[in-house]
Amino acid sequence: MSKRHVSLKTIAQALNVSMSTVSRALRNHPDIGPEVTRKVQELARELQYTPNPLAIGLLKDKTNTIGVIVPDLVTYFFSSIISGIESMANEHGYHIVIRCSYESYDKEKECLQDLLRLRVDGIIMCLAQETQDYTHFDTVLESETPLVFFDRVCRSNEVATVVVDNQEAARRITRHFFESGYRRIAHIAGPAQLNITRERIEGYKQGLAECNLPFDANLLAYCDLSIASATAATQQLLALATPPMLFSGLMIRRPSRP
Amino acid sequence: MSKRHVSLKTIAQALNVSMSTVSRALRNHPDIGPEVTRKVQELARELQYTPNPLAIGLLKDKTNTIGVIVPDLVTYFFSSIISGIESMANEHGYHIVIRCSYESYDKEKECLQDLLRLRVDGIIMCLAQETQDYTHFDTVLESETPLVFFDRVCRSNEVATVVVDNQEAARRITRHFFESGYRRIAHIAGPAQLNITRERIEGYKQGLAECNLPFDANLLAYCDLSIASATAATQQLLALATPPMLFSGLMIRRPSRP
DNA sequence: TTGTACGCGTTATCAT
DNA sequence: ATGATAACGCGTACAA
Numbered sequence: 001m002s003k004r005h006v007s008l009k010t011i012a013q014a015l016n017v018s019m020s021t022v023s024r025a026l027r028n029h030p031d032i033g034p035e036v037t038r039k040v041q042e043l044a045r046e047l048q049y050t051p052n053p054l055a056i057g058l059l060k061d062k063t064n065t066i067g068v069i070v071p072d073l074v075t076y077f078f079s080s081i082i083s084g085i086e087s088m089a090n091e092h093g094y095h096i097v098i099r100c101s102y103e104s105y106d107k108e109k110e111c112l113q114d115l116l117r118l119r120v121d122g123i124i125m126c127l128a129q130e131t132q133d134y135t136h137f138d139t140v141l142e143s144e145t146p147l148v149f150f151d152r153v154c155r156s157n158e159v160a161t162v163v164v165d166n167q168e169a170a171r172r173i174t175r176h177f178f179e180s181g182y183r184r185i186a187h188i189a190g191p192a193q194l195n196i197t198r199e200r201i202e203g204y205k206q207g208l209a210e211c212n213l214p215f216d217a218n219l220l221a222y223c224d225l226s227i228a229s230a231t232a233a234t235q236q237l238l239a240l241a242t243p244p245m246l247f248s249g250l251m252i253r254r255p256s257r258p
Numbered sequence: 259m260s261k262r263h264v265s266l267k268t269i270a271q272a273l274n275v276s277m278s279t280v281s282r283a284l285r286n287h288p289d290i291g292p293e294v295t296r297k298v299q300e301l302a303r304e305l306q307y308t309p310n311p312l313a314i315g316l317l318k319d320k321t322n323t324i325g326v327i328v329p330d331l332v333t334y335f336f337s338s339i340i341s342g343i344e345s346m347a348n349e350h351g352y353h354i355v356i357r358c359s360y361e362s363y364d365k366e367k368e369c370l371q372d373l374l375r376l377r378v379d380g381i382i383m384c385l386a387q388e389t390q391d392y393t394h395f396d397t398v399l400e401s402e403t404p405l406v407f408f409d410r411v412c413r414s415n416e417v418a419t420v421v422v423d424n425q426e427a428a429r430r431i432t433r434h435f436f437e438s439g440y441r442r443i444a445h446i447a448g449p450a451q452l453n454i455t456r457e458r459i460e461g462y463k464q465g466l467a468e469c470n471l472p473f474d475a476n477l478l479a480y481c482d483l484s485i486a487s488a489t490a491a492t493q494q495l496l497a498l499a500t501p502p503m504l505f506s507g508l509m510i511r512r513p514s515r516p
Numbered sequence: 517t518t519g520t521a522c523g524c525g526t527t528a529t530c531a532t
Numbered sequence: 533a534t535g536a537t538a539a540c541g542c543g544t545a546c547a548a
Contacts (some may be wrong), residue, residue, distance in 0.1 A: 004319065004402060005377070007525055018535045023527065032533055048397070050375045053527035054321070058312045058540045060365050065355075073341040076332065083331040086358055095376065097323075100344055116354065117308045119263070139306070144262060174385065265541055276519045281543065289517060313541035316524045 015039060026051075057119070066096045067115035069125035071103045071152075078126070082149065085124060094121070105130040112136060122146035127154060129184045166196050168205035174207025186219035186240070188233045264305045273297060284309075315377070324354045327383035329361045329410075336384070339408065343382060352379070363388040367428070370394060380404035424454050425461035429441060431487035432465025444477035446491045 025040035072077040099111035108128040153161040187204040190197040221233035283298035328336040358368035366386040411419040445462040448455040478489035
């Protein structure tokens with residue numbers, strides 16, 4: 001018997017009533033007499049009673065826990081996302097358990113298994129860079145544990161994903177510039193082989209087209225995403241006059257087969 | 259009955275043995291016959307059985323969970339500390355639940371209560387900037403939940419703390435420079451009213467003394483910790499020749515009354 | 517060597 | 533209006 005925590009039994013014995021009476025009184029069950037209810041609640045407050053979430057979890061098969069796996073805890077991108085998740089989870093009575101894959105495939109598998117073992121009610125994660133094989137998510141799907149990928153995703157017809165919609169973002173920002181009165185809108189792109197680069201350029205062109213602006217290859221610069229090369233590209237464009245900008249938008253994509 | 263998870267009962271029924279036999283077989287208890295043990299373990303693997311931590315937690319009054327409260331999840335200082343905690347916790351079979359106080363006193367109290375309610379096995383936290391009153395830690399101490407403060411601390415004779423030992427760090431780095439052959443060692447300090455400033459200056463002077471170097475007021479510059487003012491202070495010192503450096507060391511301080 | 521029974525804290529069902 | 537009991541999943545002291 002743990003004396004560390006007070007339980008229904010503690011209160012029941014102190015008041016010479018049954019545990020079920022205490023349980024109901026605390027939840028304001030109408031069947032319980034007002035006098036008994038008052039006494040029980042008073043003692044509960046005094047003793048700082050809080051229901052044991054383990055017991056409730058066992059009974060209801062629900063932990064109110066969301067598992068979060070990120071490749072890296074320190075990078076601003078991820079820590080800010082964790083911050084958002086924590087905030088939302090909290091607001092809805094959940095708490096989050098953080099795990100880090102360190103961009104490792106093996107570690108990612110381990111984290112995943114650990115979270116399932118914990119009986120988390122759901123998992124939100126970003127794939128590790130190393131991960132090429134996606135079969136370890138079979139276990140998660142079979143367990144029917146809700147799963148959401150963000151940023152780096154896979155198996156997107158089976159799993160809900162949250163990703164930056166690069167094309168839409170580039171399209172919108174291009175239009176935004178146009179609507180703000182600008183007519184020579186440039187774009188600094190990343191490495192040509194990346195998807196995000198292609199998507200953004202596509203959105204950029206789409207935006208231009210929607211605004212009836214011609215596409216001018218001189219206004220499309222490339223960089224390797226390093227600060228130095230971005231600076232160079234900027235200066236190259238500045239020589240042509242108008243400074244370019246690029247924002248990103250966020251889109252939630254639901255699985256096509258739910 | 260949850261069909262989501264397989265339990266000892268599931269295996270017991272399938273094999274026509276009792277739950278306790280299964281329980282023991284899985285833990286390689288010597289009392290169980292090798293044949294039965296093999297069968298049980300085989301089926302357990304096949305069914306992907308994992309013990310329910312809620313049940314074990316309830317039984318042992320232990321959750322293997324460490325609660326972590328930080329004022330801010332996004333700042334590098336905190337996210338890197340969380341990363342370290344996660345890593346260590348993990349290595350020792352614990353998982354961590356993250357909560358953020360957003361530098362708010364009320365939120366901090368709330369986080370603390372939530373973690374206690376969760377029955378975490380211990381709490382690691384950094385005080386919110388707003389927090390001036392420290393009585394809300396009474397509850398934690400009474401519950402005998404292990405508590406550790408880091409960086410910003412209070413009630414340090416009752417609670418274990420982990421803080422940067424500014425004085426020792428400044429002393430050591432000063433000696434380090436001396437031992438590396440340098441004889442004119444400067445120091446850039448922060449705002450004069452801060453404790454950390456005083457401590458570092460103290461250590462700096464102590465280091466100089468230990469090396470039999472005279473303290474030269476010209477080699478002590480001040481800044482307000484902003485990049486701009488630190489730059490200015492650096493340039494001021496550079497005019498005098500030797501570029502200064504300042505590192506920090508880490509020390510673990512145990513409560514004086516354990 | 518294996519099974520039975522109890523307890524951990526809670527809720528829900530069924531009696532009283 | 534209140535109490536006894538079962539069930540959630542597990543470990544263990546005790547019985548066989």
